[in-house]
Amino acid sequence: MNPKDFFEFAKKHNAEMVDLKFTDLLGTWQHCSYPIETWDDSTFVDGVGFDGSSIRGWQGIHVSDMLAVPDPASGVIDPFFKEPTVSVIANIVDPVTKEDYTRDPRHVARKGAAYLKKTGIADTCYIGPEPEFFIFDEVRYEQNQYTGMYKIDSVEGAWNTARFEEPNLGYKPSFKGGYFPVSPTDTYHDLRAEMVNEMRKVGIVVEAHHHEVATAGQSEIDMQFADLCKMGDQFMWYKYIIKNVAKRHGKTVTLMPKPIFQDNGSGMHSHFSLWKGGKPLFAGDGYAGLSDVGLYSIGGILKHAPAILAFAAPTTNSYRRLVPGFEAPVNLVMSKRNRSAGVRIPMYSENPKAKRLEFRCPDPTCNGYLTWTAMLMAAIEGIQKKIDPGEPLDRDIYEMTPEELTKYPKTPGSLAEALDALEKDHKFLTASNVFTDDLIETWIKWKREKEIDEIALRPHPHEFHLYYDC
Numbered sequence: 221m222n223p224k225d226f227f228e229f230a231k232k233h234n235a236e237m238v239d240l241k242f243t244d245l246l247g248t249w250q251h252c253s254y255p256i257e258t259w260d261d262s263t264f265v266d267g268v269g270f271d272g273s274s275i276r277g278w279q280g281i282h283v284s285d286m287l288a289v290p291d292p293a294s295g296v297i298d299p300f301f302k303e304p305t306v307s308v309i310a311n312i313v314d315p316v317t318k319e320d321y322t323r324d325p326r327h328v329a330r331k332g333a334a335y336l337k338k339t340g341i342a343d344t345c346y347i348g349p350e351p352e353f354f355i356f357d358e359v360r361y362e363q364n365q366y367t368g369m370y371k372i373d374s375v376e377g378a379w380n381t382a383r384f385e386e387p388n389l390g391y392k393p394s395f396k397g398g399y400f401p402v403s404p405t406d407t408y409h410d411l412r413a414e415m416v417n418e419m420r421k422v423g424i425v426v427e428a429h430h431h432e433v434a435t436a437g438q439s440e441i442d443m444q445f446a447d448l449c450k451m452g453d454q455f456m457w458y459k460y461i462i463k464n465v466a467k468r469h470g471k472t473v474t475l476m477p478k479p480i481f482q483d484n485g486s487g488m489h490s491h492f493s494l495w496k497g498g499k500p501l502f503a504g505d506g507y508a509g510l511s512d513v514g515l516y517s518i519g520g521i522l523k524h525a526p527a528i529l530a531f532a533a534p535t536t537n538s539y540r541r542l543v544p545g546f547e548a549p550v551n552l553v554m555s556k557r558n559r560s561a562g563v564r565i566p567m568y569s570e571n572p573k574a575k576r577l578e579f580r581c582p583d584p585t586c587n588g589y590l591t592w593t594a595m596l597m598a599a600i601e602g603i604q605k606k607i608d609p610g611e612p613l614d615r616d617i618y619e620m621t622p623e624e625l626t627k628y629p630k631t632p633g634s635l636a637e638a639l640d641a642l643e644k645d646h647k648f649l650t651a652s653n654v655f656t657d658d659l660i661e662t663w664i665k666w667k668r669e670k671e672i673d674e675i676a677l678r679p680h681p682h683e684f685h686l687y688y689d690c
Contacts, residue, residue: 245277247587325589332593348445348491355437374436455588478540485541503572508565519609520602526641532582549580
């Protein structure tokens, strides 16, 4: 869709407003709306101005002026505005140099896709994520000098089997008992179906939706694979849609990896493959039916996984999910079917087009543009340097001794460790200036100062349980 098509599309749908959206460094959409008569063809060249110093992780106040240049091909009707509105995603440009902004996550993904083509290895990187999330009825939290608390609640919560509900009908998934139950235990089928329908309206192809393992409304909606840049956009729409559909029904959604103690957390297993000339490159006669290209891609991703996780598992809460001894993928090895492995090769189909790797460590708090581009850059280096992925882990980890498990590298134990890994290991990201040193340094500084240090300074409620009466 070019600018002319954009305005014809808007007219066809009687749209009187345009909503401009872009993604901040941490992966959250920002927006501003305009009467459609204030835009013309030149808007898609010149962009619209905004204050870059007010966006997380972006400009200083002394260089705050920035341009958001709308991409007309991204235009869709926004499903949540009362007035007919065309939403369009923007690329960010420096108004002085007229160059794309290096801290714009969408720009990073576009550079990654271009670099892949430049290498000659492949021309397309396909991503198929499986984001999980919780649907709650209520959330309350507070943190100040004298209070630190949170409380969540859900009509599905296993802890509410004895609650007075006029009447309480039971049908509450038990802890770790929520995988694939039918109605009436699965109370959110219709809500998820509504989320899916809204996704379809904005062009997202959904493969499936279902209840997930945890109690209290844990859900999963899977999108069909798409190329890296397109999936980056779709993931932003995904988050926007599930939150707003939930709000429409008086519910709230969280993408936090671990909001519930002693139950399954929410991950975002990310399926990854490379294609060239319309043909898949990962099918072969090696381990799990993979080609050398596929195996070397795994080798690169496993080698750089601790650094990748600084983007893919980017919160302190992420590492309450990535804990050894549970189902979490903490072993940085590959496997055909073992879900505790960091990289799994799905074996559902023998079709070469279905051959892919599944990086299981990411969670849905991540910035998709940055996470999947980091995976791509690691895979490219793996192919270029023919990095051996090592021996697979095809045994049940629960039958292995601690001594045996020590042979396999593990994911970082905290966000701090992941950031340390990124600080030491990021040369693979900066090839062809896909990630800049400035972006990486800004990311590390923000995460350390705004998140890790802030949490480290605050008393934890459980510390009162442990230490108050010492």
